[in-house]
Amino acid sequence: MALPEFFTAMRSNFLKMTNRRLMTRFLLLLVMTILGAQAAYTIKCVLQYRAERKDLLDAADRQITRGFHLGTEALQAVDALKASHLPPCSVRDLALMRNLVFNSAHIRDAGRVEDGMILCSVGAGKLDPPVAVAPVDAVVNNFQLWVSTWPFTSTNHKGFVLQSQDVWVALNQELLEDVSDSADRYTASYLHDRRRMLPSSGPLPPLSIDEIVASQFLIRNGFMYQPLCVTRSAICATAAERIATFSARSQPELRLWTVIGGLIGVSATCGLYLLDSRRRTLEAQLRRAIQRDSFTLVYQPIVDLETEAVTGAETLVRWVNEAGDAVPPDTFIALAENKGIVGQITRLVIRGVIREMGAQLATGALHITINITSQDLLDPTFLPELNRLIDNAQIPRFTIGLELTERSTADHALVAEAIARLKEAGYDLYIDDFGTGYSSLAYLHTLSVDVIKIDRSFTQTVGTEAVTASVVPQILSMARQLGLLVVVEGIETREQAIYFRDSTAGIWGQGWLYSKPLIAADFHKLLQTAKSLAKL
Ligand SMILES: Nc1nc2c(ncn2[C@@H]2O[C@@H]3COP(=O)(O)O[C@H]4[C@@H](O)[C@H](n5cnc6c(=O)[nH]c(N)nc65)O[C@@H]4COP(=O)(O)O[C@H]3[C@H]2O)c(=O)[nH]1
Structure with a gap:
């Protein structure tokens, strides 16, 4: 669907919903x-x-x-x-x-x-x-x-x-x-x-x-x-x-x-x-949603840009509030962080991943990433519980990647220690939305991470004269020097895919060009039809 049509459809759905609600209220x-x-x-x-x-x-x-x-x-x-x-x-x-x-x-x-x-x-x-x-x-x-x-x-x-x-x-x-x-x-x-x-x-x-x-x-x-x-x-x-x-x-x-x-x-x-x-304030609804585990998970495939084989997926959480409206994760995750309850959502996501992807993860052939926040990172109960859940499901820890947004790494010393502990425990560490934070390039080498995910905003600058476009080669070269794997987010066009594929060997990517986030059943189907799963 073209962008103008997409917005027209969104607007008409919104109006329908609003009209229905107004009519009920009237x-x-x-x-x-x-x-x-x-x-x-x-x-x-x-x-x-x-x-x-x-x-x-x-x-x-x-x-x-x-x-x-x-x-x-x-x-x-x-x-x-x-x-x-x-x-x-x-x-x-x-x-x-x-x-x-x-x-x-x-x-x-x-x-x-x-x-x-x-x-x-x-x-x-x-x-x-x-x-x-x-x-x-x-x-x-x-x-x-x-x-x-x-x-x-x-x-x-x-x-x-x-x-x-x-x-x-x-x-x-x-x-x-x-x-x-x-x-x-x-x-x-x-x-x-x-x-x-x-x-x-x-x-x-x-x-x-x-x-x-x-x-x-x-x-x-x-x-x-x-x-x-x-x-x-x-x-x-x-x-x-x-x-x-x-x-x-x-x-x-x-x-x-x-x-x-x-x-x-x-x-x-x-x-x-x-x-x-x-x-029905969002916070009250969110707390009820946590109690009832009213979240669903979707998986956005990550592909090897060279071979276009699916290497795994990023887990993204979805929530439809009590009025029937889908709330963007950016909104409710930020609210949950603000209210100190995001850890409960992370745990529900981990359990959900184990429930939906556990069997395949246990074979060691699939790699799934889960978004975590600095609150999880600094919570002393987080790692033991993660270990317990993952080990009980007999899932090899290396099949789980933990994505941490660059913002979360601000309190450097504490975060660096926590990341090191997670890494030591056997998980892969991803720095998400890389490039959007501050001083990231400067201290990246001090964090023991495995992967950096280049933020969508940089991907969009490919082929344009935007100032930020000039930072992309710099990030890629630094990642090369530190031996980090790069995942490019938000690839929507073939031109963007080719640009990154040709810039560095062994680079991965995700975006609507390959697949939108899929529910578990659809992701399983995709895995069955995909030729091979690239190994990490
Ligand atoms: N325009 C465009 N967008 C694309 C494309 N490919 C992927 N996306 C979107 O980009 C976001 C990627 O996730 P993120 O950077 O981790 O950013 C995530 C992540 O920071 C946070 N989030 C999502 N799920 C979770 C979760 O389970 N836990 C935590 N802590 N945060 C989550 O919410 C953010 C937004 O998630 P989503 O709305 O699902 O939005 C997702 C995804 O749907 C593309 O080609 N074009």
Whole structure:
């Protein structure tokens, strides 16, 4: 694939991945916003519904309390008149009754009755002839009750009258009615004799007597009903509200809560993204990758430039992060070095090489290099562990080359000692990316290395006028003088290959001209088809 096509493909893959991620994030945000709004709406509905029930219960309770006060006053008046023992409808009796009516807040009239005939009342005085009593509406607790008729006078007053023995009192019904407000929301009260409800104020709800006595909240005919009865008296009340009115009243608050819920959903999602991005920082992911050994290895063949026979391969580590993106080794190896955890990756790579290449390495016919860092070099446990792993797999140590970047050799004295120990143990030592570091040429002879790998940046200068190109012959001549093998990195063109092949005998190289890094299976296939493996 040509370079522009390669970049176009990379860009389009990147855009696809980014778009997919953005779309997922957008969908999650949308879902969380809707869920937040829905949850807030539902919660507010429940709260409002509960508040409404409590409100209705309070209204019914207030109504009952009023009725109770009214009833108590009436009973006290009846008792007082019964206990007076005055001759019925006498001047003193009428004066007593008048006094009671004038001093009472709720009693509107009072009088005496005998054998179904009204003898007198405060309003009408002594009746001559007496007036017949209208049929009684109900008898509750030995009281005769008239609920919505005014049985003792010829007027059209509506009232609530109770009679006990020869005394009757009429109550001011408006006092109860002022509790009711509208047809959409009202309270009504009744007396009951366990068989029927006798309305004393407001409309009778469409509830059975059992439902009212049970004081159950009920929804019926588009209304919410909260009946309430007090057991010690026969008084009941029901507070009611039309559901449509309640809903309309609740709407502004519900809308507000829905918006707040949606905003909470948005904030929660943003919080989640933040947590997620923290969790997914490269370092955290890298540590998890080390724990799970989520790395893969590829092998880039190294060839003898003269014969073009495969002499071995360099092991390169690969890592795909949790978002599915391939992270360049330059990036995560540098991060691992920075965090002091690169040694764990090196060990995983060594184990991986043994697992994938062990059988062939054990024959001694293959040479594989592994990249190590100065941290590995200076770690006292590194060499013993390397020895143990390699020896246990019965791999000859000379088949393993350890590549050390030139940067790692900066702390010269310590590094020189460590390199010497590795060399003594039987491994081949490579100086990687040679030429990119500083003062390398000057002290190269003091390091007991076997191979120098000329950095890709020098390879690219072949055939150009670049200043660095002039250093290449110098490096090659120095390597010759020190008897070091040279591996040229990043050979991409035939011209580069020929340049190096003709410059020095026995020079090796690697690069895309020969092969890109291969997974183990492909590298094995390549080895089978390759004519011969040059010996080190
Ligand atoms: N443009 C071009 N590139 C070519 C060509 N031939 C090979 N390459 C690339 O050049 C790099 C050679 O590895 P390096 O110099 O050791 O440089 C390596 C090495 O320093 C480090 N690295 C890779 N694997 C490991 C490892 O297992 N351990 C350690 N410590 N470092 C590693 O990461 C660096 C980069 O590795 P990669 O990205 O795999 O990049 C590799 C390889 O894919 C070519 O013809 N053209």
